[in-house]
Amino acid sequence: GENVEQHPSTLSVQEGDSAVIKCTYSDSASNYFPWYKQELGKGPQLIIDIRSNVGEKKDQRIAVTLNKTAKHFSLHITETQPEDSAVYFCAASKGSARQLTFGSGTQLTVLP
Amino acid sequence: GAGVSQSPRYKVAKRGQDVALRCDPISGHVSLFWYQQALGQGPEFLTYFQNEAQLDKSGLPSDRFFAERPEGSVSTLKIQRTQQEDSAVYLCASSRGQNQPQHFGDGTRLSIL
Secondary structure: OOOEEEEOOEEEEEOOOOEEEEEEEOOOOOOEEEEEEEOOOOOOEEEEEEEOOOOEEEEOOEEEEEEOOOOEEEEEEOOOOHHHOEEEEEEEEOOOOOOOEEOOOEEEEEEO | OOOOEEEOOEEEEOOOOOEEEEEEOOOOOOEEEEEEEOOOOOOEEEEEEEOOEEEEOOOOOOOOEEEEOOOOOOEEEEEOOOOHHHOEEEEEEEEOOOOOOOEEOOOEEEEEO
16 A cells, blocks of 8 residues: 655744655555645644646645655745644545545744 | 534543544535544544445444445444544545545544543
8 A cells, every 4th residue: 555754753943944844655656645734633734735747836835846756745835934833744645536645744843 | 614524523432332423524525534543643544435435444443433424425433342542533524526635624532541
């Protein structure tokens, strides 16, 4: 089955700096890669996703890049704000309406 | 609101009791998923429905776990003879269908004493 590895497990940045979280996946058939933000006591919230026919996608301060050859994808957050502090999960699947395999999460702390 | 609704938000049960967790998906979403999230870990897939059909139950950890979605809308996850290792947050997600993203509810935190 699919295996998704995520790092770092914790990340602290100063407000205004950029944050990068990286994930690798094992199944070359995976073609859908969402990123979720989870705040304490809440469910995961989709923040951005990318499909395997696209190399990069951007939405305001958030961007995701995908390298299919190397089987890794990354989340980039620019101009970080304290409200960006949360746990971020990457995931992979063979289609968005299929089961997601999640990474182990990154606790991001943005220091004011 | 128009999001995925789960109830109860918290459930405490004694070991050996049966529990039932409910999920109300976003209206019109045909796909419904259940995930289990242990403390400090990412969610892990349990089972998947398309309308009322359970298409994949490969993630259910034992035959004590049972899920249903009889009318293709509300779903119930039932755990029989609960054990301490069943303590976790149970998340439900729904999707409009093929090639549409999954949206999660806030989960049910289950504690088995």
